[in-house]
Amino acid sequence: MSSNDQENQQATTSASGGSAGSAEQPYTDTSLSGTGKQARPRMTYDIAPPAPVGMVASLSSLGYSLPDAVADLIDNSVSAEARAVEIDFAWAGPESWMAITDDGCGMSREGLVTAMTVAARGPATDRSRTDLGRYGVGLKSASFSQCRLLTVSTATAGDWVTRTWDLDIVEKTGEWRLLHTPSADTSAILERVTAGRSRGTVVLWQRISGYRATSERDKKTQQQFYDEAERVRTHLGLVFARFLVGSSPLSVRVAGVTVSPWDPFVTSNPSLRRLPPEPLPLDGHTVLVEPFVLPSSQRLTPDEYDSAGGPHGWLRHQGFYVYRRDRLILAGSWLGLRGLRREERFNLARVSVDIPAEMDAEWRVDVRKATVVPPVALRRHLTRIGQMVRREAAETVRHRGQVAARQHSGPLAFPWNVRRDAGKVSCKINRRHPLVQAVLKDADLDPARVRALLRLLEETVPVLALRVLHETDTPDDPEPFGGPGPADAQAIEVARQMHKALVAQGNSAEEACALIRMTQPFDQMDGFWSAGQSVD
Structure with missing residues (x-):
């Protein structure tokens, strides 16, 4: 030698x-x-x-959520050309476990050891067209973030090979001891999930983080454990939507329930507006950018509208959707681009961005495959496209709002008229509103003072305060008289005064009720103005 x-x-x-x-x-x-x-x-x-103890701690602290961690493991199933993935949740207090089982091509003994070795394949390693990996740490980092006992069993043609990382042993010995023989409890679980299978891979998590100090009889924690299954199911439907459809779709089941794909662009709806796609060249590769303006709420059924809003609501889901080899990396973000921020009027704006896997470094795809940073050379183009689709989305919202107002009840629909003239927004009280007219015509009141009060209210709309309150998703926005449903006493009193004013203007009692039913906010409330009810 x-x-x-x-x-x-x-x-x-x-x-x-x-x-x-x-x-x-x-x-x-x-x-x-x-x-x-x-x-x-x-x-x-x-x-x-690196010392094993420090490396384990680092890999366990990369910020994976449970849905992110499961998605990282399904990346491996897709790379193994699996057609079906089963994700099991089993509650047993501190002995609870999760298993991700696929029917892919499996691995040889040598391949399994390589897969269980931290960073055995780096970002520069040549990968197949279906390989969704990047750093060679996904299986370990995702698993270590969720459990202390990781077992992987795999087979290519009937003979199952198993290896285990017991982090307690790694930390105790200070050595990367990859165990050959699983415990009796682990073997029993593996036999259960591999029954009837001749090939594929099982990733088994035991000693799950957050549950080791619980009791099997703790029903509240048990419910929380199974609630995680719903979060995982929703996340996978978003991340792997493109794989879950097509001529040979991937099938994924979580706790026995099939994962349904979520299409952020509502591509099956004929009212979807597809703006011209743009291929952006960069370093010999092409980034494909496709802007969409989604249908307005008037063109969607209530169920379709709720579904299109996504798991986190319309405001959170506007923006860019970045895909890498059809796998969603980032959902609903304006990518930190200058001048682009979330606002309600841009809720219909969504943009698909497909990046080649060879450009991971340029886009700074992180280990979790959950964040990206656009390359400097493309930011100007992405900003331009973002501004364009936002303009189109805002115009659609404005136009549909005007049409809905005209169809709904004409000038009586809203107490306020909001317009944009010569680039400026104005908020004016609707002088044709019956209550406003009644006050202006009241002989006991000075009309000049009333008009001065109305003008003061119009000129002092608290725009800045409303803008601050509206920076984030707004489930706590104030709703007129407490919101839709049965009217409270205050709403009924205001409606009674409107009814008197309308009757005084020459309308019949029935006509007055009909006009109130078409006036905001009473169109969303139940009261005497509803069909068949009297004023009293």
């Missing part, structure tokens, strides 16, 4: 946790020193492998 071979062998031993490579015995490498007059000084160095 040559001296270089001996040194390489020592380096390998040290990297796996041996004692070679200490500061007292530095290595010398002549292979990189060069020859002749330009030869560099001989390189001396130490091998400094």
Whole structure:
């Protein structure tokens, strides 16, 4: 064996946790020193492998949520060309477990050991067209973030091979001891989930984080455990939507319930507006950007509208959707681009962005495959496209709002008229509203004072305060008289005064009720103005 071979062998031993490579015995490498007059000084160095305890702590703290972690494992199933994935949740207090089982091609013994080795394949490794991996740590980092006992069992043709990471043993021994033989409890679970299968892969999580100090009889915690299944199901329907449809779709079941795809662009609706797509070249690759303006609420059924709003609501789901090999990386974000922020009037604006996997570094795709940062060279184009689709979306909202107001009840629909003239927004009280007219015509009141009060109210609309309150999704926005449903006493009193004013203007009692039913906010409330009821 040559001296270089001996040194390489020592380096390998040290990297796996041996004692070679200490500061007292530095290595010398002549292979990189060069020859002749330009030869560099001989390189001396130490091998400094990361300590297992510190590495485990780092991998466990990458910020995975449970849905993110499960999605990372399904990436491996897709890469293995699986057509079906089953995700089991089993409650047993501190012995609770989760298993992700697929029917993919499986792995050989050597392949399994490589898959269980941290960062065995880096970002530069050549990968197949279906491979969704990047850093070679997804299986370990996702799993370590959720459990202390990770077991993977795999088969290519009937013979199942199993390896286990027990983090308690790794931390106790300070060595990466990849265990060959699972415990009896683990073996029983593996037999259960692999029954009838001749190939595929099972990822089993035991000693799940957050549940090790619980009791099996704790019903509240048990419910929380199974509630996580619904969160996982919703997340997977978003992230893998493109894989769940098509001629040969991927089937995913979570706790026995099939995952349904969520299409953020409502592509099956004929009222969807598809704006011209733009292929953006960068470093020999192409980023495909496709803007969409979604149908307005008037063109969707209530169920369709709720579904299109997404799991987090319309405001959170506007913006760019970044895909990598058809796998969603980022959903509903304006990517931090200057001048683009979430606002209600842009809720219909969504943009699909497909990036090649070869551009992960340029887009700064993180380990969790959950965030990206657009390349500087594309930001100007993405900002331009974002501004364009936002304008179109806002125009659609404005136009549909005007049409709805005209169809609804004409000038009596709203107490306020909001317009944009010469680039400025104005908020004016509707002088044709019956209550406003009644006050202006009241002989006991000075009309000049009433008009002055109305003008003061119009000129002092608290726009800045409303804008601050409306920066985020607004489930706590004030609703007139408490919102839709049965009218309260205050709403009924206001409606009675409107009824008197309308009758005084020459309308019959029935006509007055009909006009109130078409006036905001009484069109969303139940009271005497409803059909068949009297004023009293």
